[in-house]
Amino acid sequence: MGRYVVRRLVQMVPVFVGATLLIFLMVNVMGDPIAGLCGERRCDPATAARLRAEFGLDRPVWQQYLTYMGNVFTGDFGTAFNGQEVTELMATAFPVTLRLTLIAILFEIVVGVTLGVVTGLRRGRPVDTGVLLLTLVVISVPTFVTGLLLQLLLGVKWGWIRPSVSTEAPFAELILPGLVLASVSLAYVTRLTRTSIAENRRSDYVRTAIAKGLPRHRVVTRHLLRNSLIPVVTFIGADVGFLMGGAIVTERIFNIHGVGYQLYQGILRQNTQTVVGFVTVLVLVFLVANLVVDLLYAVLDPRIRYV
Amino acid sequence: MRGATHARWAVCAVAAALAATACGGGSGSGDAGAVLSASWGDPQNPLEPANTNEVQGGKVLDMIFRGLKRYDPETGEAENMLAERIETSDSQHYTVTVKDGWTFSNGEKVTARSFVDAWNYGASLRNNQRNAYFFGYIAGYDEVHPEDGGEQTADTLSGLEVVDDRTFTVTLSQKFSGFPDTLGYNAFAPLPRAFFDDHDAWLEKPVGNGPYLVDSYTRGAQMSLRAWNDYPGPDRARNGGVDLKVYTDSNTAYTDLLAGNLDLADDIPASQLKNVRSDLDGRYLNTPAGIIQTLAFPYYDEDWNRPGMEKVRKGLSMAIDREQITDTIFRGTRTPATDWTSPVLGEDGGFKAGLCGEACEHRPDEARRLVAEGGGLPGGRVTLTYNADTGSHREWVDAVCNSINNALDDERACTGNPVGTFADFRNRITQRKMSGPFRAGWQMDYPLVQNFLQPLYYTDASSNDGKWSDEEFDALVDRANRETDAARAVRLFQRAEEVVRDRMAAIPLWYQNGSAGWSERLSDVKLNPFSVPVYDQIKVG
Numbered sequence: 001m002g003r004y005v006v007r008r009l010v011q012m013v014p015v016f017v018g019a020t021l022l023i024f025l026m027v028n029v030m031g032d033p034i035a036g037l038c039g040e041r042r043c044d045p046a047t048a049a050r051l052r053a054e055f056g057l058d059r060p061v062w063q064q065y066l067t068y069m070g071n072v073f074t075g076d077f078g079t080a081f082n083g084q085e086v087t088e089l090m091a092t093a094f095p096v097t098l099r100l101t102l103i104a105i106l107f108e109i110v111v112g113v114t115l116g117v118v119t120g121l122r123r124g125r126p127v128d129t130g131v132l133l134l135t136l137v138v139i140s141v142p143t144f145v146t147g148l149l150l151q152l153l154l155g156v157k158w159g160w161i162r163p164s165v166s167t168e169a170p171f172a173e174l175i176l177p178g179l180v181l182a183s184v185s186l187a188y189v190t191r192l193t194r195t196s197i198a199e200n201r202r203s204d205y206v207r208t209a210i211a212k213g214l215p216r217h218r219v220v221t222r223h224l225l226r227n228s229l230i231p232v233v234t235f236i237g238a239d240v241g242f243l244m245g246g247a248i249v250t251e252r253i254f255n256i257h258g259v260g261y262q263l264y265q266g267i268l269r270q271n272t273q274t275v276v277g278f279v280t281v282l283v284l285v286f287l288v289a290n291l292v293v294d295l296l297y298a299v300l301d302p303r304i305r306y307v
Numbered sequence: 308m309r310g311a312t313h314a315r316w317a318v319c320a321v322a323a324a325l326a327a328t329a330c331g332g333g334s335g336s337g338d339a340g341a342v343l344s345a346s347w348g349d350p351q352n353p354l355e356p357a358n359t360n361e362v363q364g365g366k367v368l369d370m371i372f373r374g375l376k377r378y379d380p381e382t383g384e385a386e387n388m389l390a391e392r393i394e395t396s397d398s399q400h401y402t403v404t405v406k407d408g409w410t411f412s413n414g415e416k417v418t419a420r421s422f423v424d425a426w427n428y429g430a431s432l433r434n435n436q437r438n439a440y441f442f443g444y445i446a447g448y449d450e451v452h453p454e455d456g457g458e459q460t461a462d463t464l465s466g467l468e469v470v471d472d473r474t475f476t477v478t479l480s481q482k483f484s485g486f487p488d489t490l491g492y493n494a495f496a497p498l499p500r501a502f503f504d505d506h507d508a509w510l511e512k513p514v515g516n517g518p519y520l521v522d523s524y525t526r527g528a529q530m531s532l533r534a535w536n537d538y539p540g541p542d543r544a545r546n547g548g549v550d551l552k553v554y555t556d557s558n559t560a561y562t563d564l565l566a567g568n569l570d571l572a573d574d575i576p577a578s579q580l581k582n583v584r585s586d587l588d589g590r591y592l593n594t595p596a597g598i599i600q601t602l603a604f605p606y607y608d609e610d611w612n613r614p615g616m617e618k619v620r621k622g623l624s625m626a627i628d629r630e631q632i633t634d635t636i637f638r639g640t641r642t643p644a645t646d647w648t649s650p651v652l653g654e655d656g657g658f659k660a661g662l663c664g665e666a667c668e669h670r671p672d673e674a675r676r677l678v679a680e681g682g683g684l685p686g687g688r689v690t691l692t693y694n695a696d697t698g699s700h701r702e703w704v705d706a707v708c709n710s711i712n713n714a715l716d717d718e719r720a721c722t723g724n725p726v727g728t729f730a731d732f733r734n735r736i737t738q739r740k741m742s743g744p745f746r747a748g749w750q751m752d753y754p755l756v757q758n759f760l761q762p763l764y765y766t767d768a769s770s771n772d773g774k775w776s777d778e779e780f781d782a783l784v785d786r787a788n789r790e791t792d793a794a795r796a797v798r799l800f801q802r803a804e805e806v807v808r809d810r811m812a813a814i815p816l817w818y819q820n821g822s823a824g825w826s827e828r829l830s831d832v833k834l835n836p837f838s839v840p841v842y843d844q845i846k847v848g
Contacts, residue, residue: 030727030728030730030731031730031734033730034730035730035733035734035736035737036729036730036731036733036734037351037352037437037730038360038437038733039361039750040747040748041762041770042736042769042770043437043737044439044440044769046432046452046453046454046455046456047432047435047436047437047439047452049456050432050435054435081352082349082350082351082352082353083352083353083510084527088526089527092525092527092528151562152562155562156562156565156566159566159567162563162566162568163559163562163566163568164554164559164562164563164568167525167528167552251555252559253556254559255554255555255559255560257528257553257555262527265349267728268696268729269351269728269730270728270730270731
């Protein structure tokens, strides 16, 4: 187990370097960002040259990358064009997005898995058909449509919630955005759980458990669900990273100043430091989430061992 | 510091509860102590006067600073604010006298030195100020800001000299009669010593001399401004303060306005324009701003610069149905342009409706004839380049292309060429990579006809993106700048504008309006000619 974790951690290094290098190059390919800083006019060449030097843009790309990575290891993620430290941006953005992701994941686990179990156990019944249709609708409607619609209905027409999230972004205000963010994944989790449960319901160990005279809820939770969760856990694990980085649309609709907002602004302003910094952290989140998922397999299924 | 703030609020709350009076001073009807919330965008550059070149940062500077001059929110005329008088006998040597009794909100007196230090800071290459070129008229600019990449040989502008506490002299490197009128621009604001002594702290919480002071500032999220009770100027805030909230998307701001979470949204998204009047029940404003959209041409490209092409450019201009596009796409928030300036200048200021004449009218047949006479489009085709990231540019570019295609009776004559980001778009322009007409928008820095012509069409001017050059135009602008009589100067500028017309240096498209919507709590909402709300005049309740 310990050796496995170490091996996985070592494997992360090339993935990490490769991913950051790719992002670094991609942002660089978009061209010189200084031209966008002076409005509808040419930056005077002297100031532009000084700004380029300040942000390290006057050196060759490989040198920029090496300096950047060197700084990252000392905890210095550089400065955004408005003079703010990127670490400062991260300190304000990540907690917000983390809360949003947490709510979304909670929705996926609680609502998604529950619906999946219920429909999986009642295959072909009206409940099953109804939920299936519902998930189909949720999957096929784009997030921004669901988001805008719910925002308009709940926020403006009925006045139940504030249409936008305040700067502090407490949990209570993030419930609706979290639901919107989770909606598509939620539908997938429901379907995954349903299929898995329905398949395993007919397996031998379930029949044995029932024959032993175990109470139904114990059969379902301890035997059936535990064995059916592996694909679902894989999906949710990968989703953690996806939700954190992919919240751009949801964050825009609800005016949440999280990771998606910073990334969007970083890309628009072609601010390498911001974009690479945030993506670096997201890559780390992805890698760690994947590792945790793999370790969870062993917990769910004792037959899986890591050596 | 923090404790003190809390204590003040506590006292305010108690006072409000006991006597139902509001905190803060001021007079007039409405609740002078009430705070309104307004939409905002994250400023792109650090919030320094000489470093702010876009509207969002400009909003704040307009609230916390007052300069020598101020542009009247309605007429746009430059009026003395901190300046008691600005005198000159030759349009090159100016003596500025600062009014007595002005202070910064931290108590420091505003003196001649506050201005001179601020201008020297703004001009110095060392400080990386994006607006440094505004000081380019002042003598000695080349030493503190060598454009060619040479070493900076002086720290201060030789053309600025403090005479005494309230007087300083400005020497320009050339005659420029309009110079005093440019002094209302934010870059010319005075700065307190705190700005130089502890720069980081100042940026965290800017200190100025305007009717508002910064109460708290969370970068990228919100800025709370409160009315400054001891403000010595004539334009005291008529409300208790303004909370500027950063919105990523103007649609969300609009939704918040409808839900009652926001009091003032000053950028109504294009998609909401058709229902804004019914949604807000008349609490909506749509007034001309000093912004004009044009199509510029790459004159560095031989194809667009050969003799006869002026006919093609004129033909393209006549092919565009401005009326229809401003009606259907912009729903009246743009007005078809008939000259190269803006209606906010007024007739006396140099705006001349119809100066463009028939060249700006929609005449498809004439257009086709002119394009053919001029030798046709280079390669038989034309692409319009624009940045697709903001401002719903795609819609109107496609519409313009449709217009041209219809007029020329050729499905493939005109196509749009979107560029992903504004920075990339600007890059291609500065690197002279445009192969056809491209979007050029111009928001005035100050309401002078000079500002609509010289930066855009003078040889090698900073915003002359198409590198157009014409000796006659340059000579007329030089003469106009030397001219001391304002009316005569305006006439000379208009003659220069006629040169732009005859050569069709750029195709004028439309004048842009500013728009704003507000909640039932507010009254007296106005937009100034820079399309920024006049916050200090807004009444709450």
